[in-house]
Amino acid sequence: MSEARLVEVAVAIPRQQLFTYAVPESLGDRVRRGSRVLVPFARRKEVAVVVRDSSGVPDGVNVLPILGLVDDEPVFDEPLLDFLEEAARYYFHPLGEVLRAASPSIPTDAVRRLRRAGSVQKGERVRGPRLPSREELYVARTSAEPKRKLGTKQAALLAALDGEPRPFAELAKSLGVSRSTLEGLEEQGLVRTEVRHRPLDPFFRETVARDVPPELTVEQEAAVAAIRRALDGAPEAFLLRGVTGSGKTEVYLRAMEDALSRGRGALLLVPEISLTPQLVSRYRARFGDDLAVLHSGLDKAQRDAAWRGLRRGELRVAIGARSALFSPVADLGVIIVDEEHDPSFKQEEGFRYHARDMALLRAHRAGAVCILGSATPSLESMYGVERGRLHLLRLTERATGAALPHVEVVDLKTHLKGPTGHPLVSFPLASALRECLARGEQAILFLNRRGYAPALRCEACGTPAECPSCSVALTEHKAENLLRCHHCDYFTRPQRACAACGAGELVSLSLGTERLEEHLAEAFAPARIGRLDRDVADEKGIERVLDQFRRREIDVLVGTQMVTKGHDVPNVTLVGVILADQSLAFPDFRAAERTFQLLSQVAGRAGRGDRPGKVVIQTYRPDDFVVQCASRHDDDAFYARELAEREELPNPPFAHLAVVRMDSASEREVEGRAAALASLLSTHPLVRDGRVDVLGPAPALLKKVRNRYRMRITLRARERAPLRKVLAALLPKLDELPATTRASLDVDPVSVL
Numbered sequence: 001m002s003e004a005r006l007v008e009v010a011v012a013i014p015r016q017q018l019f020t021y022a023v024p025e026s027l028g029d030r031v032r033r034g035s036r037v038l039v040p041f042a043r044r045k046e047v048a049v050v051v052r053d054s055s056g057v058p059d060g061v062n063v064l065p066i067l068g069l070v071d072d073e074p075v076f077d078e079p080l081l082d083f084l085e086e087a088a089r090y091y092f093h094p095l096g097e098v099l100r101a102a103s104p105s106i107p108t109d110a111v112r113r114l115r116r117a118g119s120v121q122k123g124e125r126v127r128g129p130r131l132p133s134r135e136e137l138y139v140a141r142t143s144a145e146p147k148r149k150l151g152t153k154q155a156a157l158l159a160a161l162d163g164e165p166r167p168f169a170e171l172a173k174s175l176g177v178s179r180s181t182l183e184g185l186e187e188q189g190l191v192r193t194e195v196r197h198r199p200l201d202p203f204f205r206e207t208v209a210r211d212v213p214p215e216l217t218v219e220q221e222a223a224v225a226a227i228r229r230a231l232d233g234a235p236e237a238f239l240l241r242g243v244t245g246s247g248k249t250e251v252y253l254r255a256m257e258d259a260l261s262r263g264r265g266a267l268l269l270v271p272e273i274s275l276t277p278q279l280v281s282r283y284r285a286r287f288g289d290d291l292a293v294l295h296s297g298l299d300k301a302q303r304d305a306a307w308r309g310l311r312r313g314e315l316r317v318a319i320g321a322r323s324a325l326f327s328p329v330a331d332l333g334v335i336i337v338d339e340e341h342d343p344s345f346k347q348e349e350g351f352r353y354h355a356r357d358m359a360l361l362r363a364h365r366a367g368a369v370c371i372l373g374s375a376t377p378s379l380e381s382m383y384g385v386e387r388g389r390l391h392l393l394r395l396t397e398r399a400t401g402a403a404l405p406h407v408e409v410v411d412l413k414t415h416l417k418g419p420t421g422h423p424l425v426s427f428p429l430a431s432a433l434r435e436c437l438a439r440g441e442q443a444i445l446f447l448n449r450r451g452y453a454p455a456l457r458c459e460a461c462g463t464p465a466e467c468p469s470c471s472v473a474l475t476e477h478k479a480e481n482l483l484r485c486h487h488c489d490y491f492t493r494p495q496r497a498c499a500a501c502g503a504g505e506l507v508s509l510s511l512g513t514e515r516l517e518e519h520l521a522e523a524f525a526p527a528r529i530g531r532l533d534r535d536v537a538d539e540k541g542i543e544r545v546l547d548q549f550r551r552r553e554i555d556v557l558v559g560t561q562m563v564t565k566g567h568d569v570p571n572v573t574l575v576g577v578i579l580a581d582q583s584l585a586f587p588d589f590r591a592a593e594r595t596f597q598l599l600s601q602v603a604g605r606a607g608r609g610d611r612p613g614k615v616v617i618q619t620y621r622p623d624d625f626v627v628q629c630a631s632r633h634d635d636d637a638f639y640a641r642e643l644a645e646r647e648e649l650p651n652p653p654f655a656h657l658a659v660v661r662m663d664s665a666s667e668r669e670v671e672g673r674a675a676a677l678a679s680l681l682s683t684h685p686l687v688r689d690g691r692v693d694v695l696g697p698a699p700a701l702l703k704k705v706r707n708r709y710r711m712r713i714t715l716r717a718r719e720r721a722p723l724r725k726v727l728a729a730l731l732p733k734l735d736e737l738p739a740t741t742r743a744s745l746d747v748d749p750v751s752v753l
Contacts, residue, residue, distance in 0.1 A: 004065070005022070005031075005053070006020055006022055006023070006053065006054035006056065006057065006063060007020070007031065007050050007051075007052070007053055008020055008050075008052050008053070008054045009039060009048035009049060009050050009051060010049050010094075010099050011039070011096045012046070012094075012099070012100035013096055014094055014097065015094055016094055016095075016731065017094075018095070019039070019041070020054045021063060021064055021066050022063045022064065022066065023065075023066055024066060027066065027068075030069055031050060031069060032050065032074050033052060033053075033074065033078065033081065034049065034074030034077060034081045035049070035070075035073075035074045036048070036049055036069075036070035036075055036106075037050060037070060038066070038067040038068040038070060039064070039066055039067060040064050047070055047106060048096070049075070049076065049081075049096070050074075070106060075311070075328070076099070076328070077328065077330075079332075079365055079366045080102075080326075080362075080366075083358075083361060083366070084098055084099060084102055084326070086365070087353060087358055087361065088351075090747065091351065091352060091353055091745075092731060092745055092747060093353075097351060098351055101323070101326070101350070104311075105303075105304040137168040137169070137193055137195055138165040138166065138167055138168065138195075139157075139161060139165060139166060139167075139168045139171065139182065139191050139192075140161060140165035140191065140192050141158065141162065141190070141191060142190055142191060144188070144189045144190050145190075146158075146188060146190060148188075151181070153175065153178075154184055154185055157171060157181055157182065158185060158190060158191070160174075165194065168182060203277055203280045203284075203293045204284075204289060206277075206281075208281045208285050209285065210286070211282075211285035211286055213253070213254075214250065216250065216254075217247065217395075217397070217399055219242075219246075219394065219396065219397065220247050220250060220251055220254075220399070223238075223240060223393040223395065224251055224254045224258075226391070226393060227251070227254075227334075227369060228255075231255075231258055231259060231262060231264075232262075235364075235367055236370075237360055237363065237364075237369075237371075237372070237384075237389065237390050237391065238370070238371045238372065238390060238391045238393050239340075239373075239374075239381050239382075239384065239385055239390040239391070239392050239393065240371055240393045240395070241373075241374065241375070241377055241392060241393070241394055241395070242373070242375060242394070242396075243395065243397065243398060243404060244375045244398075244600070244603070244604025244605075244608075245398040245400065245402065245568075245604060245608045246397060246398055246399055247399030248338070248373045248375075249282060250399070251371075251373075251393075252338065253283070255369070255371060256283075256286075256287070256317060259333030259334040259369075260287075260316055260317070260333075262333060263331065264316075264332065264333025264334070265313075265316045265317065265318075265329035265330050265333055266316065266317045266318070266329070266334045266335075267325075267334070268317075268318070268336045268338065269320065269325060269335070269336065269337045269345070269356075270320075270339065271321065271338075271339050271344045271345065271565060272295070272321040273542065273561075273562055274565045275295045275321055276543050276546060277543055278546070278550075280293055280319060283317070283319060287317055290314075290315055290316065291315060291318065292310055292318045292320075292327065294306055294318060294327060295320055306318075306327075310327050310329050311330065312330075316329070316330070317329075322345055322347060322355040325353075325355045325358055325359060332362070332363070332366040332368045333368050334363075334368055334369045334370075335359045335362060335363045335369070335370045335371070336370075336371045337356050337359050337370070337372045338373050338374075339565070340377065340378060340381060341374045341376055341377055341378040341381070341597055342565075343594070343750050343751075346749075346750040348750075352746045352747065354748055354750070356378075356381075357748065375600060376596065376597040376600045376601060376635065379593055379639065379643060379646060379652070379653055380652060380653045382639050382643065383643065383653035383654075398608070402607055402609070402610070402612075402613075403612065404603075404613075404633050405603055405604075405606040405607045405613030405614055405615045406614050406615070407603060407615040407617060407630070407631040407632070408428060408614070408615070408616050408617070408631075409617050409627060409631050410426045410429065410616060410617065410618045410619070410622075411622040412424070412579075412618050415428075418430055420520075420523035420524075421523070422519055422523075424516075424579060425523070425578075426618055429576050429618060430523075432574055432576070432614060433524065433574060433576065436614075437524065441574065442549070442554070442555055442556070442569065442571045442574075443556045443572065443574040443575070444556075444557050444559070444572055444575045444605050444606075445516065445520070445557070445558045445576040445578060446559065446560075446563055446564060446575065446576065446598075446602045447513050447516055447560065447578040448560050448561055448579075448582050448583060449512045449560070465483055465499075467485035468490065469490055469704070469705070469706050471702055471704040471705075474490075474492070477514060477535065481493065482494075513531055513558050513559060513560060516558050517529050517531045517558045520556060527556055528553065528554050528555045528556070529555070529558060530554035530556070530557045530558070531558045531559060532545045532546070532558070532560070532563055533562060545557075546567060549567075549569060552571060561598065564598055564601040564605070568608055569605070569608070570608055570609025570611075571611075572605055572606055572613070573606055573607055573609075573611050573614065574606060574615075575602055575603055575614075575615045575616070576615075576616045576618070577602060577603075577615070577617045577619075578618055579618060579619065580595065580617050580621075580627055581619050583595045583598060584626060587701065587753065589646070589752070590750070592626050592642055593642060595630075596626050596629060596630055596638050596642075599626075599627070599630035602615075603615040603617075603630065603633075625638070625641065626638065650716075650718060652748075654718065655716050656723050657714060657715065657716050657748065657749055658714075658715045658723060658727055658746065658749070659713070659745075659746045660677065660712065660713040660715070660730070660743060660746075661700070661712050661743065661744050661746060662674050662711045662712070662742065662743045663705075663709060663711070663741070663742050664708060664709055664740055665707060665708055666709070669740060669741060670709050670710070670711050670741055671697070671709075671711060673741050674696070674711035677713060677730075678694055678697045678713050680733065681694045681713070681715070681730065682694055684729060686726055687726065691717060691718075692723055692726050693715065693716040694713065694714075694715055695714040695715070695716060696712055696713040696714055697711045697712065697713045698711065698712060698713075699711060700712050700753060701753035712752070712753075714752050715727070727747070731745070
């Protein structure tokens, strides 16, 4: 009897380890790399993924057999599994958890099959991403002829099957036939059936007419030609740097068309907030409905159906936010990351990957072209161009020929009180808004603080209204009559008197979007004021508000960062930035970059139609270099200076960072353990010789969240290799921490606070 074949599998647990199992003869070569299998694990049954064949185990080790095969075919093909393995290694994250995050659900038919085989007992739970499948039965005619006379309903069903397979539910309803009628035809071999998994998606509720591709500008034509050469030759990575309204989307569409015409697939990643029916309709108009849209609004069954359609090659185009990076697009030809600078592409919990960086890696491993697009690229991408890692494609003019908007900077120090009675609505902004409304045009006002009053303080003793579980101020939401924490969702009713001194009244220290909306409605009546922030989005939905704005049912849209994200409303001619200083004063080395990007992106919403646009930027720091560059649309000057400052410090992209984040219910415990860990790190040879810096420990910017105290240790190195050696030595120490202290490792953090 030959020895059993051994394989190493990844189980979704927080450990950097693979486990060896034996493949039963009954499963044979059906168990392949990328297959999901059911295994006995720590007194339970877990779904695992086969990673590789095993070379053996030490003598005396008892190897348990695999209990069953979950799917008929591997869920990960070789290129995708190679990519996921490399991503797990790069971020020092357990492979089992990475694979589980990228896996589809376990369909109910797979569980039934495992039960029939005795691998799972009735009532026994299978641990894994088990979700309900949304299945639809399709029926098609075969070439066989009837062997006996058919019943009336059988004949009617057979006669209705002509050409492509049809949904049985549709036939049953129109013909009045039952499942037994179908089974009778199946017994004679007259029909064949297949189960399809199709999502019922809100993005597909309305019919979209196919479009006629526009004529390309000279710059668009050059960009498309360069991408086409890369598709036909050696794949390249591109940075498509185009001003707002320059037609980057049309370049994406042509690149995707070129990939599909060569028999390959396409993947488009966008920030979650940009994923709207308006955007998807643009792609449906070009590609029809044979695409998968992956977003947070999908239920699990819909996401699973889309995953399977892509894996089988039935769908060749995937569009989605960050996690769509892991979608199994067959024979991937092009990956596009739109608004690549957006911080939402970084996952901040669990598997802390950056979708932009991993898109470059996946494209490289798949032999695909990668396109990073933005009007305001990240400094990492600009540096990638300097180093020759990215090929630069420029779109310097708007596709419509419209000019970039004129920008006026208002010094709030000289406008102490505006004509509407509020200091943050200056004379120049109020005048521009009245003129805009008088012309029947629309405006966007950007304020990056939601709520009615983002900070309240006692006027007698000065005590702020703070969350009892988090070191953060409570935000007043007047419509709800609540004070709410935006971190743990604690809320309470506003008190008449200060809880600390009992005498003073709580007064507002700042302005939020809700209060600004109320103020404008009074000052600019009868103009219709709308609001777009996370509070309204949760209640009404982002698309509902944007649809009202596009239909001119809203004259002035007030919002947070959500209003900066690529919305194309031709009738918008005025954009007002209420306070540019908010993000500029943030204690983070990326503050200048993010402020410049926000100002440039929101300014780009103005004047996209045939009418000129205007932007009013209000600030207490009008001479700041960031504000001046944004007002002149001078991104080259900004990037040159910011890169020089980053290199001197050094900070990314001239250095590599990692942050160890620790938290505990005990402030003393987390401070002590963070200090001990930093002390231990300082003894590493690469730290002692100065190749790796250890900064901290220091309290997180929000020292307490959800009643847990937080500390951080930052590691910095000019070269990646020494940093990775220190991190590899650090991981076992994190595993040794007691359960009362939680620790996580964030490689290439977007924020170090």
